[in-house]
Amino acid sequence: xxxxxxxxxxxGCAACGAIAYLAGRxxxxxxxxxxxxxxxxxxxxxxxxEIWVWGGPxxxxxxxxxxDAPHDYNGGFKAIPTNVPxxxxxxxxxxxxxxxxxxxxxxxxxHPYPGHETATYLMQTGRSPGGGRVYPAIGAVxxxxxxxxxxxxxxxxxxLTVPKGRFSEVGFLNERYSPxxxxxxxxxxxxxxxxxxxxxxxxxxxxxARFSLLERLDTFGRSAPADPVLKxxxxxxxxxxxxxxxxxxxxxxxxxxxxxxxxxxxxxxLGQSCLVARRLVEAGVPYITINAQGWDTHKRHFETMKTKxxxxxxxxxxxxxxxxxxxxxxSTIIWWTGEFGRTPKVDWEAPWNGGRNHYCKCFxxxxxxxxxxxxxxxxASDEFAEKVVSRPVAPQDMLGSIYELxxxxxxxxxxNPIGLETTVLxxxxxxGRLREIYRERA
Amino acid sequence: MxxxxxLVVSLLILAGIVRAAAGEETFLFRKPxxxxxxxxxxxxxxxxxxxxxxxxxxxASDSVLVRRLHLALAGRLPTPDEARAYVNSTAPDKYEALxxxxxxxxxxxxxxxxxxSDTLRVKSEFPINLWPNAVYGYQRRIRRFLKENEPYDRFxxxxxxxxxxxxxxxEANFFxxxxxxxxxxxxxxxxxxxxxxxxxxxxxxxxEKFIALFEPVAFKSTKEWKEEIVYWRExxxxxxxxxxxxxxVLSHPDFARALVNRIWFRFxxxxxxxxxxxxxxxxxxxxxxxxELLAREFRESGYDFRLLCRTIAESAACRAASGNGDALAGRxxxxxxxxxxxxxxxxxxxxxxxxxxxxxxxxxxxPFTFIPADARTVTLxxxxxxxxxxxxxxxxxxxxxxxxxxxxxxxxxxxLQLFNSGELxxxxxxxxxxxxxxxxxxxxxxxxxxxxxYSRPPTGRELTTIWLDSERSKKKWRxxxxxxxxxxxxxxxxxxx
Numbered sequence: 001x002x003x004x005x006x007x008x009x010x011x012g013c014a015a016c017g018a019i020a021y022l023a024g025r026x027x028x029x030x031x032x033x034x035x036x037x038x039x040x041x042x043x044x045x046x047x048x049x050e051i052w053v054w055g056g057p058x059x060x061x062x063x064x065x066x067x068d069a070p071h072d073y074n075g076g077f078k079a080i081p082t083n084v085p086x087x088x089x090x091x092x093x094x095x096x097x098x099x100x101x102x103x104x105x106x107x108x109x110x111h112p113y114p115g116h117e118t119a120t121y122l123m124q125t126g127r128s129p130g131g132g133r134v135y136p137a138i139g140a141v142x143x144x145x146x147x148x149x150x151x152x153x154x155x156x157x158x159x160l161t162v163p164k165g166r167f168s169e170v171g172f173l174n175e176r177y178s179p180x181x182x183x184x185x186x187x188x189x190x191x192x193x194x195x196x197x198x199x200x201x202x203x204x205x206x207x208x209a210r211f212s213l214l215e216r217l218d219t220f221g222r223s224a225p226a227d228p229v230l231k232x233x234x235x236x237x238x239x240x241x242x243x244x245x246x247x248x249x250x251x252x253x254x255x256x257x258x259x260x261x262x263x264x265x266x267x268x269x270l271g272q273s274c275l276v277a278r279r280l281v282e283a284g285v286p287y288i289t290i291n292a293q294g295w296d297t298h299k300r301h302f303e304t305m306k307t308k309x310x311x312x313x314x315x316x317x318x319x320x321x322x323x324x325x326x327x328x329x330x331s332t333i334i335w336w337t338g339e340f341g342r343t344p345k346v347d348w349e350a351p352w353n354g355g356r357n358h359y360c361k362c363f364x365x366x367x368x369x370x371x372x373x374x375x376x377x378x379x380a381s382d383e384f385a386e387k388v389v390s391r392p393v394a395p396q397d398m399l400g401s402i403y404e405l406x407x408x409x410x411x412x413x414x415x416n417p418i419g420l421e422t423t424v425l426x427x428x429x430x431x432g433r434l435r436e437i438y439r440e441r442a
Numbered sequence: 443m444x445x446x447x448x449l450v451v452s453l454l455i456l457a458g459i460v461r462a463a464a465g466e467e468t469f470l471f472r473k474p475x476x477x478x479x480x481x482x483x484x485x486x487x488x489x490x491x492x493x494x495x496x497x498x499x500x501x502a503s504d505s506v507l508v509r510r511l512h513l514a515l516a517g518r519l520p521t522p523d524e525a526r527a528y529v530n531s532t533a534p535d536k537y538e539a540l541x542x543x544x545x546x547x548x549x550x551x552x553x554x555x556x557x558x559s560d561t562l563r564v565k566s567e568f569p570i571n572l573w574p575n576a577v578y579g580y581q582r583r584i585r586r587f588l589k590e591n592e593p594y595d596r597f598x599x600x601x602x603x604x605x606x607x608x609x610x611x612x613e614a615n616f617f618x619x620x621x622x623x624x625x626x627x628x629x630x631x632x633x634x635x636x637x638x639x640x641x642x643x644x645x646x647x648x649x650e651k652f653i654a655l656f657e658p659v660a661f662k663s664t665k666e667w668k669e670e671i672v673y674w675r676e677x678x679x680x681x682x683x684x685x686x687x688x689x690x691v692l693s694h695p696d697f698a699r700a701l702v703n704r705i706w707f708r709f710x711x712x713x714x715x716x717x718x719x720x721x722x723x724x725x726x727x728x729x730x731x732x733x734e735l736l737a738r739e740f741r742e743s744g745y746d747f748r749l750l751c752r753t754i755a756e757s758a759a760c761r762a763a764s765g766n767g768d769a770l771a772g773r774x775x776x777x778x779x780x781x782x783x784x785x786x787x788x789x790x791x792x793x794x795x796x797x798x799x800x801x802x803x804x805x806x807x808x809p810f811t812f813i814p815a816d817a818r819t820v821t822l823x824x825x826x827x828x829x830x831x832x833x834x835x836x837x838x839x840x841x842x843x844x845x846x847x848x849x850x851x852x853x854x855x856x857x858l859q860l861f862n863s864g865e866l867x868x869x870x871x872x873x874x875x876x877x878x879x880x881x882x883x884x885x886x887x888x889x890x891x892x893x894x895x896y897s898r899p900p901t902g903r904e905l906t907t908i909w910l911d912s913e914r915s916k917k918k919w920r921x922x923x924x925x926x927x928x929x930x931x932x933x934x935x936x937x938x939x
Contacts, residue, residue: 117568121568129568130569133569133621133841134568134569134839134841155854155855163830174851175836175849175851175853176851176853176855178833178834178855180855181830192864194859194862194863194864194865195855195858195859195861195862195863196858196862197862206924209911209914209924210924210927210928213907213908213911213924213928214928214931214932216907217904217907217908217928217932218932218933219467219470219901219903219904219934220471220932220933220934220937220939221932221933221934223467223470223471223766224764224765224766224767224780224939225766226766226767226768227764227765227766227767227780228767229779229780229781229782229852229937230780230933230937231767232852233782233852233857233933233936233937236852236853236854236856236857237854237857237861239854239857240854240855240857240858240861241861243854243858244858244861244862417846418844418846
């Protein structure tokens, strides 16, 4: 029996998730063939938009519905067909159902960490928590690699609108790859981006007058014009000023979009964040995260889903179709995921009143664009969406696929200022990266 | 403009021209005289400068020195009154007197507790995982070392020989505050902390011998939530493994050297050996005599930490003016290195100026934690309690205890934040509303702002520039806000120099 068959045999076993996860750890990987020195893969994606469904979205009410399961599992909610024959998703996503040819679904995400902070760390870094180092999140890693070609004025990693805050996202990388966190609310009358869009009534002329006086009063700077620290301070200041005064800030000005376009995304924080994300992609920003809040539905799950899913359905559909129409989907990865899913069996008792808890053994993600094919489903769960029954996908396989399509070798070295010899990711799991849904090159 | 105002403005401009004519800007940041060479340390510095063809630098001006000493010893800016008193004093020993006052202040204890807590990795969360109440026990123990000026060798021995519950024996948290709790990991932390060196770079036989000293260290949990006991397993020959480990560290020739080099780094942003916590035979000190002298004096003083700080603060290196990018002079401490203010110090400075407290949070529950609104950021015990501002400005993560964890890098994101954050705008609005400023006539208010931000009065040229500009501005209140925004974003405010 070779290793692949060994894994297949395990396919239906309850511990499958954990084993698939372990398969990615160095202990198992030691048996793998040594990776020959290879050059990085050719980049197909220029940008990544991560829709972080914060708290853990239920796999059943999103992309892995179980209409034939008992009421205690599906709550009476149904599946609907999509425009791809054979693929059904939850009835909570009617708009997205019309575009299944543009995205693929992963129904076999799995890992062993049911706590928010540990699961978030794992899903963002591909590394298990512990061991004494804080690895950088995917956004900081892509920001670093893409900085070589990225020439925009905005920082290469932007988060809309609040940080996850669970760990230092830049890890041990240089501070310049840490995210710009916008704050503010793009659905408000004015989207105030802390540090970029000036607050309260300061006109461009007034701002220019301030900069001018700042320069003229720079007595200390004139006393040490050749000091390297002060020169770096000036360079950073010029860059910052270009962001404030140049076109970069216009990225955040949604009044430049038509009302129809804004309606299409939905006038919610999530919807308008997706619209800003599309504008950031047009500006060339390599990595954009949208932290969608409110999905940790321990209580009154189904009531919450009615509103949350509706805004998510509208926003995600608008984002995918808008990028597609603008010819940007081929070069932009959309990655939709939570840190885990939710318990398939509903807790109807008080105080949960129909809630679902954390569930990491089996959950769903969505990918689109940037070299990912559309209209495919990876992996499958059992009749209750409780266990992965085929093709487990470990976090590092998902992250590794995104890296590969971005032209970053997941097995290659991760350059860092602390002199640590490490690869971008730990070795892929037995089932491996999502090569089956990489789009054929034209 | 009414006639009275015309008169005031004309007088101010005139005064400005007179002062400018006196060439005051030339000696704003430095005195015309070279820095005095008065101690053994100074002679070691001067000999090294001579060897390397570096001219003796000018002494920094009084307003620079009063600010520098407050930042280096107390981690805060001087108040306008403190700065004025120093600048106006004619006492010949005013510099030494100020060093003494600051060394005896609570601010010294608070600030250096913070720096030591960086080295000793005081944080609740991942990957150190001390958890809150152990953090506070540990941090108070560090504070006691500084408050009582406990001899450093005794403090080090207390940490190295500790055993017991993390809640009852604060020193035991030294061993718990290691991300890698194998003997190798613990030995690595001990080498970094007390010998300023990287264990992985040691020759193999010495390394393995050193690691063996920490083989007996073990941990066990109790039924009390988050309680953990550090204990030492018995050795085959029944000798005391704790004494053996502490003796090996304290008798190491680098024990005193590593400490003086680290503290030198804290003052100047650069060690006599650099990187300052990477001592090894092939990383030579830039001035070996200086390093040996400081280490010897430190040992002979009975490891008197405060005396060491005094020696460094009173050295010619600390009195020298900052330079203009001469790398050689910088390397040999003949020019004081210009560096961005540390995150916590900047946060406190903004709070002191505006009266608006910082906004901290922690991702873990801190059941025993209450931080009063008037607490200073430098007094935050727990590295896991943070804010986006502190993270943005490079506060160390306290994951490894390395000096390089603290970043004084300047980024465009930091400058964006200072230029344009709504939060800072609100805080600057509060500055303009401060009662002590509001009661002053306008010209004095400008002068007072300069003292607040820069610890000096404005020069004539600066006054002239400001008044000419203010006449173009329609709203007076806006103008003061403009000026405080400009001072806040200036090089002179944001750097120690």
